[in-house]
Amino acid sequence: MGFLRQAGVVAAKDLRAELRTKEAINSSLAFALVILLMFSFAFDPLADTTREISGGLLWIVFAFAGTLVLNRSFTRELPNDCLDGLIAAPVSGAALFLGKACASFLLVLGVQLVSLPVFGIFYNVPWTRQFPELLLVLVLGTWGLTVVGTISSALTVNIRLRELMLPMLIYPILFPALLGAMQLTAVLVAGNPIGPGDFGWLKMMVGFDAIYTAVSLALVETVLVS
Amino acid sequence: MGEGVLYYIPLGGTAALAAATALIASIGFLRTRDFRFDALASAASETVLAFLAAGIVSGCSVVHSAAGKWWTWDARMTAALICWLLFATCLMLRQAVEEPSRRAAFAAVWTIFACLDVPLVVATAAWWKPGPTLPIDWTWPRFGLLAIMAIAGGLFTAARVRRPEPSHPERAG
Numbered sequence: 001m002g003f004l005r006q007a008g009v010v011a012a013k014d015l016r017a018e019l020r021t022k023e024a025i026n027s028s029l030a031f032a033l034v035i036l037l038m039f040s041f042a043f044d045p046l047a048d049t050t051r052e053i054s055g056g057l058l059w060i061v062f063a064f065a066g067t068l069v070l071n072r073s074f075t076r077e078l079p080n081d082c083l084d085g086l087i088a089a090p091v092s093g094a095a096l097f098l099g100k101a102c103a104s105f106l107l108v109l110g111v112q113l114v115s116l117p118v119f120g121i122f123y124n125v126p127w128t129r130q131f132p133e134l135l136l137v138l139v140l141g142t143w144g145l146t147v148v149g150t151i152s153s154a155l156t157v158n159i160r161l162r163e164l165m166l167p168m169l170i171y172p173i174l175f176p177a178l179l180g181a182m183q184l185t186a187v188l189v190a191g192n193p194i195g196p197g198d199f200g201w202l203k204m205m206v207g208f209d210a211i212y213t214a215v216s217l218a219l220v221e222t223v224l225v226s
Numbered sequence: 227m228g229e230g231v232l233y234y235i236p237l238g239g240t241a242a243l244a245a246a247t248a249l250i251a252s253i254g255f256l257r258t259r260d261f262r263f264d265a266l267a268s269a270a271s272e273t274v275l276a277f278l279a280a281g282i283v284s285g286c287s288v289v290h291s292a293a294g295k296w297w298t299w300d301a302r303m304t305a306a307l308i309c310w311l312l313f314a315t316c317l318m319l320r321q322a323v324e325e326p327s328r329r330a331a332f333a334a335v336w337t338i339f340a341c342l343d344v345p346l347v348v349a350t351a352a353w354w355k356p357g358p359t360l361p362i363d364w365t366w367p368r369f370g371l372l373a374i375m376a377i378a379g380g381l382f383t384a385a386r387v388r389r390p391e392p393s394h395p396e397r398a399g
Contacts, residue, residue, distance in 0.1 A: 148339075155332050159322045168318060169336070172311040173343050176350040183354075200353055204346065211342060219335045222256060226331040 003098075006091045010099025011106075017076060018107060024072040025107055032065035032115040036122060045123045054125050055186030059178055061115060063145060066108040067167045070149030073104050074157040083157065093221035097150060101216075105146040112138055129191040137188065140205040141181030144212065148173050151216045154223045177208040234288060236372040237281030238306060240379040242344075244273035245313070247383065249341040252334035264330035267337055268320060269386035273379050274313045282306050300358075305351035312340040312347070 001009070018024055039057055043050060050057075077083035086096060120127045127134065152169045156162040171178075180201040187198055194202065251267035254260070285303050286296045297303065316337050323329035 151335075151339075155319070155336065156322075158328075159319075160324075161322060165319070165322055169315050172308055172315055173339060175308050176343070176346040179350050179354055204350060204353075208346060211346075212339070215338065215342060219256075219338065222331055223335055226328045 003092065003095050006095035007098040007102065010086075010091065010096055011102040014073070014076070014100055014103035015106065018072075018103070024069045025111065028065045028068040028107075028111045029114060031068055032061050032111055033118060035061045035064055036115065036119055040122060050123055051125055051190060052186065054119075054123060054189050055182045055184070057123075058116070058119060058185055058189075059141065059182045061119070062108070062112050062142070063171065063174070063178060064167075065111050065115070066142070066145050066149065067170070069104055069107045069111065070146065070153050070170075071163055071166050073100050073150050073153040075153070075162070078157065087224050093224045094217045096224070097154070097216060097220040100153075101146050101150040104150055105143055108146055109138065109142050112142065125189050126191060127189045130188040130193060133194055134185065134188045137181055137184045137202075137205070140202070140209060141177055141185075144177035144181075144205065144209045145170070145174060147209065147212050147216055148177075151212075151220060151223065154220060177205055180205045180208070233371075234281045234284035235368055236375040237277050237284055238302075239372045240375040241274045241278040241281060241309075243376055244270045244277060244379055244383060245309075245341055245344060248274065248313075248316075248337050252337040252341075255330055255334045256338075259327075261326070261330060264334065265387045266383070267334060268317075268388070269383045271313050271316050271333075271337060272386050273383045275310060275317065276382065277375070277379055278306055278310045278313070282310065299355055301351040301355040304355065305348045308347045308351070309344055312343055316340055 039045070039061075074083065077086055087093075116127055119125060148170050149166065152166050156165045156169070159165060183201050184194060184198055184205075187194060248267045248270035251263045251270060255263035255267060282303065285300075285306065289298050289300070289303070290296050316333055319336050320329055320333045323332055
């Protein structure tokens, strides 16, 4: 079985398991909605200034809600020693990692695509005006979040306070990707296209995703066999 | 103001040297599985935290004397704070893992992740806050102070290097 096919099988297994139980995706969606609601207590959700910071608000929601999905990525394998079975299976650590990252990516992206219209309605933000570009930013930002979150999930799966450790580990690392996503999302939900001045952020996000995907694929075997 | 300007640059420079040491030691551990590299990486990470914290405090004093407040989201201050958090998470991860070989491997992986993030954080902070930032003017006295600080950082690291602990016999029974 080829590398990509192995990763595809792992991703399909994770998606099937999640869609049967809906544990992570339900809690993540509910959490996203609760945070969106709580932001509206802190300031006037319909004020013009809110639109200016809407990119930041959205990505804070995505990062918090995404953590719930990412925490489950490897924790899901703990009952019945499934993780030992996966590591012993004739699948490389990199394929296992890539499969799990792809499954988490699709789940987090799903949560985002549900949260986005809710955000648009509650905060009166016309987010559909630049949707293709916004989707590109969502994909790049979410892949960065997912790839760092999945390797962190592998690191924290067997340690104390894993639910606390994962967000503590990933948020400082994600600073460049999240800041880029926030800046670009703020531009796009305001109805403006990505201008020449914003390409630097886009390149930063692509570079971040490429670097951390490559390093994670190279080091995940070390994490899994330790 | 001059005092603060004098100190935060060499403190930051020493922290950068310690971060490079931690990166090299982490790669060395993953290649050789020699726990002396792990001990060096751990000590160098502690040096980064100590010197960067001192640099941030020094930067705060510069900001305070110039602007009357203790913190501005200046590019260099922001980057220093994020880098401090990156290395703090490396040490938190060390504390959370009990088994020594797993702790060393995980910490090495995360130190590599943190070090790769440092240039991205510095560039991102500079794009985010392109306005006036803390002054950096490299002149010979500052190179001299950097050399002294680097020696102090080396001594601090050497003092913090612990003998590797492969097992805990008292827990065996």
